[in-house]
Amino acid sequence: MSTPITAHSVAEPSSRSKLIASFLVVTYAVITILPLLWIFLTGFKTPPDSIAYPPKVLFEPSVEGYVNLFTTRSRQTPEFLATLPPPQTWYERLVRSRNMVIGGPSKVVPRFVNSMVIGFGSTFLAVCFGTIAAYAFSRFRVPLADDLLFFILSTRMMPPIAVAIPIYLMFRHLGLTDTKLGMILLYTAVNVSLAVWLLKGFMDEIPREYEEAAMVDGYTRLQAFFKVVLPQATTGIAATAIFCLIFAWNEYAFAVLLTSGDAQTMPPFIPFIIGEGGQDWPAVAAATTIFFIPILCFTILLRRHLLRGITFGAVRK
Amino acid sequence: MAEIKLESVAKTFGTFTAVKGVNVTVDHGSFFVILGPSGCGKTTTLRMMAGLELPTSGRILLDGEDVTVLPASARDIAFVFQLFALYPHMNVRQNIAFPLRCQNYRRDEVRRSVEETARLLRIDHLLDRRVGGLSGGDRQRVALGRAIVRRPKAFLMDEPLGALDSEFRKLMCGELRELHDRIDATTVYITHDQLEAMAMADVIAIMNQGRVEQIGTPQEIYDRPASMFVADFIGAPPMSFLAVRASLQRGARSIEVDGVPLEMPQLFEDRAEGSLALGVRPENVSFADSAGLRGRVIGAEYLGTTQIVTVTTANGQIKARLPSGNAVRIGETVGLALRPDKLSLFDAVSGRALSSALYGGLHG
Numbered sequence: 054m055s056t057p058i059t060a061h062s063v064a065e066p067s068s069r070s071k072l073i074a075s076f077l078v079v080t081y082a083v084i085t086i087l088p089l090l091w092i093f094l095t096g097f098k099t100p101p102d103s104i105a106y107p108p109k110v111l112f113e114p115s116v117e118g119y120v121n122l123f124t125t126r127s128r129q130t131p132e133f134l135a136t137l138p139p140p141q142t143w144y145e146r147l148v149r150s151r152n153m154v155i156g157g158p159s160k161v162v163p164r165f166v167n168s169m170v171i172g173f174g175s176t177f178l179a180v181c182f183g184t185i186a187a188y189a190f191s192r193f194r195v196p197l198a199d200d201l202l203f204f205i206l207s208t209r210m211m212p213p214i215a216v217a218i219p220i221y222l223m224f225r226h227l228g229l230t231d232t233k234l235g236m237i238l239l240y241t242a243v244n245v246s247l248a249v250w251l252l253k254g255f256m257d258e259i260p261r262e263y264e265e266a267a268m269v270d271g272y273t274r275l276q277a278f279f280k281v282v283l284p285q286a287t288t289g290i291a292a293t294a295i296f297c298l299i300f301a302w303n304e305y306a307f308a309v310l311l312t313s314g315d316a317q318t319m320p321p322f323i324p325f326i327i328g329e330g331g332q333d334w335p336a337v338a339a340a341t342t343i344f345f346i347p348i349l350c351f352t353i354l355l356r357r358h359l360l361r362g363i364t365f366g367a368v369r370k
Numbered sequence: 371m372a373e374i375k376l377e378s379v380a381k382t383f384g385t386f387t388a389v390k391g392v393n394v395t396v397d398h399g400s401f402f403v404i405l406g407p408s409g410c411g412k413t414t415t416l417r418m419m420a421g422l423e424l425p426t427s428g429r430i431l432l433d434g435e436d437v438t439v440l441p442a443s444a445r446d447i448a449f450v451f452q453l454f455a456l457y458p459h460m461n462v463r464q465n466i467a468f469p470l471r472c473q474n475y476r477r478d479e480v481r482r483s484v485e486e487t488a489r490l491l492r493i494d495h496l497l498d499r500r501v502g503g504l505s506g507g508d509r510q511r512v513a514l515g516r517a518i519v520r521r522p523k524a525f526l527m528d529e530p531l532g533a534l535d536s537e538f539r540k541l542m543c544g545e546l547r548e549l550h551d552r553i554d555a556t557t558v559y560i561t562h563d564q565l566e567a568m569a570m571a572d573v574i575a576i577m578n579q580g581r582v583e584q585i586g587t588p589q590e591i592y593d594r595p596a597s598m599f600v601a602d603f604i605g606a607p608p609m610s611f612l613a614v615r616a617s618l619q620r621g622a623r624s625i626e627v628d629g630v631p632l633e634m635p636q637l638f639e640d641r642a643e644g645s646l647a648l649g650v651r652p653e654n655v656s657f658a659d660s661a662g663l664r665g666r667v668i669g670a671e672y673l674g675t676t677q678i679v680t681v682t683t684a685n686g687q688i689k690a691r692l693p694s695g696n697a698v699r700i701g702e703t704v705g706l707a708l709r710p711d712k713l714s715l716f717d718a719v720s721g722r723a724l725s726s727a728l729y730g731g732l733h734g
Contacts, residue, residue: 260453260455262451262453262455263455263457265422265442265449265451265455266449266451266455266516267468268421268422268441268442268443269420269421269422269442269443269445269447269448269449270443270448270468270469270472270516270520271443271446271469271472271473271520272443272472273441273443276472280468281457284457284459285457285458285459
């Protein structure tokens with residue numbers, strides 16, 4: 054954009070420090086991306102290849118992991134298989150070659166749907182409540198505002214799992230165990246404190262004059278909130294939404310404890326695959342890869358906001 | 371167009387009283403400036419007129435109608451903020467149209483009003499630009515456009531030129547006044563800059579510590595300051611004061627300063643022995659060898675056509691505005707002649723101006 058006029062710019066880092074910086078960034082990126090890449094590759098290996106020693110970097114790709122992930126199968130004797138009609142589809146043929154027959158679709162799709170509903174549902178609720186609460190804390194004289202904010206934050210001062218047993222008992226009493234509603238409420242409750250604190254920072258940054266101008270121009274406070282404050286807060290809302298979604302999407306301990314069937318999410322479901330007919334690592338890797346996609350897309354879509362979310366308040370707009 | 375009237379309006383924030391019983395009437399179509407130092411309560415007063423703050427006590431009347439507790443949206447008043455408060459997520463056209471959009475105007479009506487307003491402010495070529503990239507002056511015009519597009523009863527402006535550089539501020543001063551005259555509006559304008567106030571106002575109200583010190587035309591305020599605060603706040607350099615102890619009778623025409631009798635406008639009130647301050651504007655001071663009041667020159671400030679010379683006397687410092695041709699030597703002793711008909715006399719304790727012929731029985 055602007056070309057440096059002098060040879061020595063105080064603000065511009067020197068080319069050597071830039072080189073060191075990029076080396077560090079690349080190294081770090083490789084270290085963090087490598088395990089993900091390994092999982093992605095494992096998803097396309099055959100089960101024998103996946104446990105081969107030394108590990109195979111080059112291998113013949115196979116979709117067996119994905120087929121195994123989406124189906125339930127049973128092992129049969131070759132004699133029995135010979136009595137069956139020939140396989141109709143490519144994946145049946147693949148399963149037959151391992152002396153197995155497809156019993157039916159596996160539960161991965163409903164579990165994935167559960168994760169989507171619970172993850173996005175609780176994120177939506179947490180961000181809604183967080184936005185409204187943050188606006189109130191930022192704009193109105195709330196009695197005991199500081200104490201209330203501290204109280205809201207204090208819910209994050211212990212690991213959520215520390216209250217697992219009371220929550221388990223409450224859920225059982227209320228009939229919320231293994232329901233999507235129960236999980237949405239739980240994750241919303243955990244996330245709302247984060248959302249309030251993050252969004253209060255963003256709300257404080259939006260000048261009051263915007264709403265005041267709208268209110269003088271004939272809008273009610275609620276209209277001014279929707280037409281002026283919300284569009285200004287999109288960056289903060291997006292950043293907050295990502296943080297909330299990441300938590301709800303990845304949460305494992307409560308999901309294991311409180312869900313077993315109808316409302317089970319992906320994190321407790323994935324290890325469950327291991328037990329099904331031997332250690333089927335390609336299927337696990339395939340599930341992990343698919344599990345990874347929505348959060349990746351969501352984060353890429355809101356990437357611009359996320360960066361500002363992490364560094365918000367650092368520089369005045 | 372509207373008349374705005376504040377009746378003993380006060381505002382308290384917790385234990386802090388920002389505005390202490392203000393009585394003000396802004397006439398139809400006048401350009402009313404509230405002038406005062408920061409923290410004097412002028413912005414709070416304006417925000418109460420707009421409905422952005424509710425007064426703790428008192429009444430606010432808009433065209434005779436009591437609007438004291440009416441929300442801002444129901445008052446039909448436009449407000450221009452110091453930092454403009456243009457919505458960054460809208461372009462210029464959307465910003466100007468915003469006040470119309472909540473009033474169920476037809477689409478083509480909105481379009482026509484916006485374009486008419488933009489032409490009036492000479493920003494019609496900027497309508498489809500985003501507000502982020504505009505210069506300070508253009509942003510100012512957009513903010514004004516958003517205020518006038520609705521043709522509200524009154525305009526309230528909170529230091530709208532404060533964020534502009536001084537060059538541009540002068541230009542906008544002229545434009546604002548011209549705009550006010552053209553659309554025949556009632557304007558209440560807040561500033562801490564006396565030059566802006568003098569240049570634009572029909573009537574100035576000077577506020578200090580939550581009270582109105584004086585309301586009058588710019589010339590009234592300059593020539594007949596009602597208090598030492600006003601005298602000191604207005605004028606660059608401000609009025610000089612000589613400390614005097616004296617007792618005076620109604621009808622007195624002179625006062626003794628350091629043994630020297632000085633002529634002054636006829637006094638309209640009795641005054642027991644006490645501390646007084648004799649105020650004189652720098653342009654009403656001249657050097658005269660024959661004058662009884664003597665002082666020593668301690669500084670001179672060259673201003674082009676004139677110079678400001680500071681003279682110290684036994685009763686305090688006096689600043690004189692002299693033609694810059696007059697040669698003045700630092701350290702020399704000079705005689706000071708004060709224009710008798712332009713002297714103000716203040717109670718040095720309360721700061722109040724004493725009633726005299728100059729004030730024409732304006733008060734007291």
